[in-house]
Amino acid sequence: MTGTVQEIAPRSGAGFTLSAGQTLTVIDPRGVQVADLLAYNAADVREVLSSGRTLDYAETIQLTTGHKLYSNRSNVLLEIVEDTVGRHDFLLTPCSYATFDHFYPDLPRHRGCFGNLAEALAPWGITEDMIPVAFNCFMNVPVDGPTGRLEVLPPVSKAGDRIVLRAAMDLVIGLTACSAPASNGGSFKPIHYRID
Amino acid sequence: MTGTVQEIAPRSGAGFTLSAGQTLTVIDPRGVQVADLLAYNAADVREVLSSGRTLDYAETIQLTTGHKLYSNRSNVLLEIVEDTVGRHDFLLTPCSYATFDHFYPDLPRHRGCFGNLAEALAPWGITEDMIPVAFNCFMNVPVDGPTGRLEVLPPVSKAGDRIVLRAAMDLVIGLTACSAPASNGGSFKPIHYRID
Numbered sequence: 001m002t003g004t005v006q007e008i009a010p011r012s013g014a015g016f017t018l019s020a021g022q023t024l025t026v027i028d029p030r031g032v033q034v035a036d037l038l039a040y041n042a043a044d045v046r047e048v049l050s051s052g053r054t055l056d057y058a059e060t061i062q063l064t065t066g067h068k069l070y071s072n073r074s075n076v077l078l079e080i081v082e083d084t085v086g087r088h089d090f091l092l093t094p095c096s097y098a099t100f101d102h103f104y105p106d107l108p109r110h111r112g113c114f115g116n117l118a119e120a121l122a123p124w125g126i127t128e129d130m131i132p133v134a135f136n137c138f139m140n141v142p143v144d145g146p147t148g149r150l151e152v153l154p155p156v157s158k159a160g161d162r163i164v165l166r167a168a169m170d171l172v173i174g175l176t177a178c179s180a181p182a183s184n185g186g187s188f189k190p191i192h193y194r195i196d
Numbered sequence: 197m198t199g200t201v202q203e204i205a206p207r208s209g210a211g212f213t214l215s216a217g218q219t220l221t222v223i224d225p226r227g228v229q230v231a232d233l234l235a236y237n238a239a240d241v242r243e244v245l246s247s248g249r250t251l252d253y254a255e256t257i258q259l260t261t262g263h264k265l266y267s268n269r270s271n272v273l274l275e276i277v278e279d280t281v282g283r284h285d286f287l288l289t290p291c292s293y294a295t296f297d298h299f300y301p302d303l304p305r306h307r308g309c310f311g312n313l314a315e316a317l318a319p320w321g322i323t324e325d326m327i328p329v330a331f332n333c334f335m336n337v338p339v340d341g342p343t344g345r346l347e348v349l350p351p352v353s354k355a356g357d358r359i360v361l362r363a364a365m366d367l368v369i370g371l372t373a374c375s376a377p378a379s380n381g382g383s384f385k386p387i388h389y390r391i392d
Binding site for chain 1 (some may be wrong): 242243244246247248249251252253255256257258268269270287288289292294295298324325327328329330338339340341342343344345346347
C-alpha cells in the first residue's frame, strides 16, 4: 500500500508497520480533526514512544519539523520532517470509556482512541496497559505558563494539512481518527495517511 | 517503619509498599532537591501512574493539594493532601545514562533516577520498560505558554518542605533522591520520607 492514500473512518483506528527510512504522512482531509499516533519497536514492542523522553530532549512541548520522537529506551523512533500545522499535543493519553465518563457524562459512551488503538495493535501482542501518552497530531492543547492550566481547543489544521514523520527503525504504528468531541471542534471526520 | 522518617541517600532510590489509606510524606530536608515518585498497583504492577491521564483530568500541569494522580487504567492511585511547595513536574521521565550522555557529556555517567528506580522496583517484577513519566516532587519545570519551551530550574523547595500523598489502593512505590545536576541546583542532597 506504499504511496497510496488510506482512509481511517471517523472514530476508528488502524495498525500497520512502517520500515526504517519510510515516511508516514498523516493528513487531515477536512480540517479540525485529531489523529492519535503511537509507535513501537517492531522487533520488541516493549520499546514504545515516550512523551517524557521526547519533551526532555526537545526542551519544548511544541514539537514540529526537525524534532525527534524518542522511545522509553531513549532511541529515536520517528523524526518530524514536514509539518504544515505546527500545533500538536504530547501531554495527554488517548480518549477512552473512562474519559468519556469524566468529560461527557451526558453523551453515549465510546471506547475512544484508546479502545480503537488497543484493537488495532492487538495483532502485534500490544495490550491496553502498553498504551502510553500518544503523539496527538493536530491536537490543540495550549498551556498557560503562569498557572499551568491546559485547555483542549479545536485544532488549527485546515483541509489538506499534514505532518510527515520518517521512521528511524522498523516500527508498529497505531493511528486513529479521534473520537472526543472537544478535541475535534465538535464533529468527527476521517483521517488520511500514506506510507512512502 | 510506619511513622519513622527514612532517609534516601543522595543519588539513590528506594522501593516500598504503601497500603490503601496510608499517607506518604516526601520531605526535602535541606531544600532544592528533587524526588522522583512512581506508583504501581500492588495487586497488578501493569497498572501504573500515568501523567497523561492525570493531566487530562486535572486540566493543569501544576498539580498540588486536592489533585489526584491517576493510573493508565484511569483509577486514582494517590491524592495530594498537603503540599508546602506547589511546584512539581509531571512532564519528564527519570534521568538515566542516556540523559546524562545527552545533557552532561563532560560529566561522569550516572544511571540516574531511572537506574535507581529499576533496581529498587525489581523485587516486585517491575522492569526498566515499565518505568513511565514519574511524578517529580519539587522539580521546577516552567513551560512558556506562547512558545511551549520548557526549562529545568532549581527547585523552589526550602529545608523541611514536604508533599503528602494518600494512597487510594495498595501500592508499590519507587522514590529517589534525584541525580541530575540541573534538576537540583547543582548539588545532590538526601530525601526523607515517612509512612503514616
